Amino acid sequence: MQFKERTQESKNPPMKPAVFTILAFTLLFISAASCKKSGTGSDTPAKSKTILLTQASWKIQSVGIDADKNGVAETDVTSSVQACQLDNIYTFKTDGTGLVDEAEAKCNAGDPQTKPFTWIFKNTETVLSGTFGFSNGDATILSLNETNLVVTYDDNLGTSTSYHILATLKH
16 A cells, blocks of 8 residues: 655645635625614605605794804794794695795784795705795705704894794694
């Protein structure tokens, strides 16, 4: 019987296939672990600002004075707003029109129950402009999502002084 002498190569088989297998498995694992769905976890695209604004009616939640114009109300003046204004319901339509419903409390008994208004977006949808009542003119949009609309605008609140107002509306 003849024995073949083992060479160094046969004593320690080449590591290349094992290294490549481990490397391939590691890369596959890292790539699978790093994959995640973007957005809300669904395949539906983000809603446009028009859809967010028009999908449901809005009601004023809070009003504040933003004296230093940093997007934070330093003084809450919600309690100073008349109840007949706080209960108003604002419905924006996709065609640039809308309705303000006076709801239960009317400021003026002779006013109609609903009043039409117009609106448009300006400055790449960062400004909401129109005649919708809580801000006649331009209101800068700080936030607009499924449930909240936060805007700032200037108003004199019936005085000779101009105030920077921050208003939050909710569905």
